[in-house]
Amino acid sequence: MKPTGSIFVLSAPSGTGKSTLAKRLVAEMPGLIFSISCTTRAPRPGEVHGREYFFVDDATFDRMIAQGELLEWVKVYANRYGTGKAWLQEQLDQGVDVLLDIETVGAMNVKAALPEAVMIFLLPPSAQELARRLKGRGDTDEGQMVLRMAHARHEMEQYAHYDHLVVNDDLEGAYGRLKAIVEARRSERERMEATAQAILQSFEP
Ligand code: ADP
Ligand code: 5GP
Numbered sequence: 001m002k003p004t005g006s007i008f009v010l011s012a013p014s015g016t017g018k019s020t021l022a023k024r025l026v027a028e029m030p031g032l033i034f035s036i037s038c039t040t041r042a043p044r045p046g047e048v049h050g051r052e053y054f055f056v057d058d059a060t061f062d063r064m065i066a067q068g069e070l071l072e073w074v075k076v077y078a079n080r081y082g083t084g085k086a087w088l089q090e091q092l093d094q095g096v097d098v099l100l101d102i103e104t105v106g107a108m109n110v111k112a113a114l115p116e117a118v119m120i121f122l123l124p125p126s127a128q129e130l131a132r133r134l135k136g137r138g139d140t141d142e143g144q145m146v147l148r149m150a151h152a153r154h155e156m157e158q159y160a161h162y163d164h165l166v167v168n169d170d171l172e173g174a175y176g177r178l179k180a181i182v183e184a185r186r187s188e189r190e191r192m193e194a195t196a197q198a199i200l201q202s203f204e205p
Contacts, residue, residue, distance in 0.1 A: 005092040006185050007114060008032075009100045011107045012122035013152035015134040017168040021122065021178055022101050029182060035088060035100040038064065041079035054084070072102075072109035083110070097182070104158040111161070118185050120178065121162035125169040127152075 012018040026034050038054045040061050049055050056064070061080050064070050073082030083100065091098050100110060100117075110117050124130035130152055134140040140148055159165055164181050168174040185191070 005031075005094070005096045005098060006191075007088070007092070007098050007100060007110070007117040008120060008182065008185075009102065009107045009110055009117050010120050010122065011102070011104050011155075011158065011162070012168075013124065013130065013155040014148065015130050015137065015140075015152070016122050016124045017133065017171070017174070018101065018122050020171070021168065021175055022099060024175060025178055025182070026099060029097075029179065031095070032097045032099060032182065033091065035083060035098045035102075037081050037102070038070070038084055039079060039081045041081075053081075054087075071113055072106045074103065074106045076103065081106070097186075104155055104161075108158075108161060118164070118181065119162040120164045120166060120181060121159045122174070122178075123156070123159060123165060123167045124152075125167055 010018060010022055022034070026032055036050065036052070036054060038056050038061065040056060040058055041053075043049065043053070043055050047053065047055075058080075061073075061082070064082065064084070065073065069085055070082035071085045071088060073080055075081075081102070083102065083106070088098060100107070102110070107119065111119055124133070127149065131145065131149060134145065134148055166174055166177045166181070189196075
């Protein structure tokens with residue numbers, strides 16, 4: 001029997017380095033893919049339906065909620081985002097591990113629905129460094145900074161609900177710790193049972 005895949009949920013205050021680390025993790029770890037959410041927001045230039053998101057209209061999103069097709073969903077500003085159950089289950093059934101890059105409210109709802117999900121929270125090394133990264137990224141002006149930092153402070157408090165905490169101080173170190181969490185999960189005995197049995201079989205005459 002093929003082992004079923006695992007769900008990893010990665011959350012972080014905006015600017016911490018979540019996209020940087022998540023992209024590298026998915027690129028370098030075979031058998032780990034990004035979850036593809038459904039959203040009502042319009043595609044940005046370069047985004048492709050079925051790659052970054054499944055872009056759906058409001059009526060479709062309403063129907064998905066009504067029919068219980070979403071594992072969780074949230075409204076962020078004017079747009080709605082949600083994780084489709086069927087798509088996710090298909091991946092897990094194939095033994096593929098899925099990384100959910102979602103905000104903290106959705107993350108808590110995933111944990112409630114699927115307690116076996118591996119919850120990872122990424123922390124900036126300090127408020128000062130987070131502010132520096134937000135400035136460095138160039139998409140946050142001085143006026144927005146106070147608001148962004150207040151929001152980050154609020155998001156930081158959510159760390160208490162996660163299984164693993166990774167401080168993104170130096171990028172290589174943080175990446176190594178993140179990778180170790182995925183590898184530790186994959187090494188759990190119940191996930192290694194088939195491999196261990198096959199090795200055991202090789203001892204038979
Ligand atoms: P997020 O997805 O959490 O909003 P990004 O991945 O966009 O964050 O990273 C925010 C900024 O911080 C980017 O300019 C990125 O290059 C930088 N960054 C990420 N990790 C580190 C690190 N460990 N040290 C210094 N800068 C970093
Ligand atoms: P963006 O519009 O920049 O792609 O995403 C905006 C926010 O929505 C990000 O914080 C992202 O993590 C979050 N998000 C994307 N997909 C989902 C989802 O399926 N569920 C939840 N809860 N949040 C999501």
